[in-house]
Amino acid sequence: MAAKPKLYYFHGRGRMESIRWLLAAAGVEFEEEFLETREQYEKLQKDGCLLFGQVPLVEVDGMMLTQTRFNFYGKDLKERVRIDMYVDGTLDLMAMIMLAPFQRPEEKQETLASILQKAKTRYFPVFEKILKDHGEDFLVGNKFSWADIQMLEAILMVEELNASVLSDFPLLKAFKTRVSNIPTIKKFLQPGSQRKPPPDAHYVDLVSNILQF
Numbered sequence: 001m002a003a004k005p006k007l008y009y010f011h012g013r014g015r016m017e018s019i020r021w022l023l024a025a026a027g028v029e030f031e032e033e034f035l036e037t038r039e040q041y042e043k044l045q046k047d048g049c050l051l052f053g054q055v056p057l058v059e060v061d062g063m064m065l066t067q068t069r070f071n072f073y074g075k076d077l078k079e080r081v082r083i084d085m086y087v088d089g090t091l092d093l094m095a096m097i098m099l100a101p102f103q104r105p106e107e108k109q110e111t112l113a114s115i116l117q118k119a120k121t122r123y124f125p126v127f128e129k130i131l132k133d134h135g136e137d138f139l140v141g142n143k144f145s146w147a148d149i150q151m152l153e154a155i156l157m158v159e160e161l162n163a164s165v166l167s168d169f170p171l172l173k174a175f176k177t178r179v180s181n182i183p184t185i186k187k188f189l190q191p192g193s194q195r196k197p198p199p200d201a202h203y204v205d206l207v208s209n210i211l212q213f
């Protein structure tokens with residue numbers, strides 16, 4: 001049996017969390033090595049594991065993968081293009097939320113308010129309309145895909161900023177319930193899974209120290 005994929009990242013969400021979501025949704029078990037020191041990060045670099053000198057790093061069957069994306073990936077090119085567009089859109093939204101904790105406290109509140117506004121006016125209306133227009137259960141091809149996994153991750157991140165953010169988006173609300181109840185996802189959402197909590201001050205300090213910014 002092939003060894004479990006091994007994930008190298010900080011003990012927090014960041015850019016690894018979407019990969020954790022994807023593996024969890026696929027029912028793939030994985031191991032994690034958490035970066036706690038600058039030395040661990042430098043060793044990965046010295047050993048040539050980090051193509052662009054960056055984490056996330058995923059080790060699968062002896063291959064060292066960065067820029068990591070896995071497949072839940074549509075039946076043809078047209079579906080894949082749509083999945084890519086939706087994934088990249090939600091990733092832009094999530095990246096803003098991901099980076100906010102690294103800002104100075106006086107900027108942070110303003111940034112979070114602006115992210116929330118963008119979620120409500122730029123991103124969620126698009127996905128609400130997609131669901132309304134095709135009337136299907138999932139975003140692409142009436143089949144559970146990477147776009148759905150990441151949409152749910154994004155919804156939950158935005159709800160951490162404002163719990164009632166979906167009140168004007170009934171189809172997204174129903175989508176959230178539907179996807180959350182897929183058995184592998186349901187398991188990942190339960191306490192004790194490898195899902196990580198929102199970043200706290202300790203996480204922010206740790207990442208800033210290891211990456212030296």
Ligand SMILES: N[C@@H](CCC(=O)N[C@@H](CS)C(=O)NCC(=O)O)C(=O)O
Binds near residue numbers: 066
């Ligand atoms: N496009 C890359 C971006 C990776 C990235 O920005 N990683 C950050 C940590 S979350 C990093 O390693 N920064 C160190 C650096 O760029 O020197 C991906 O998604 O994997």
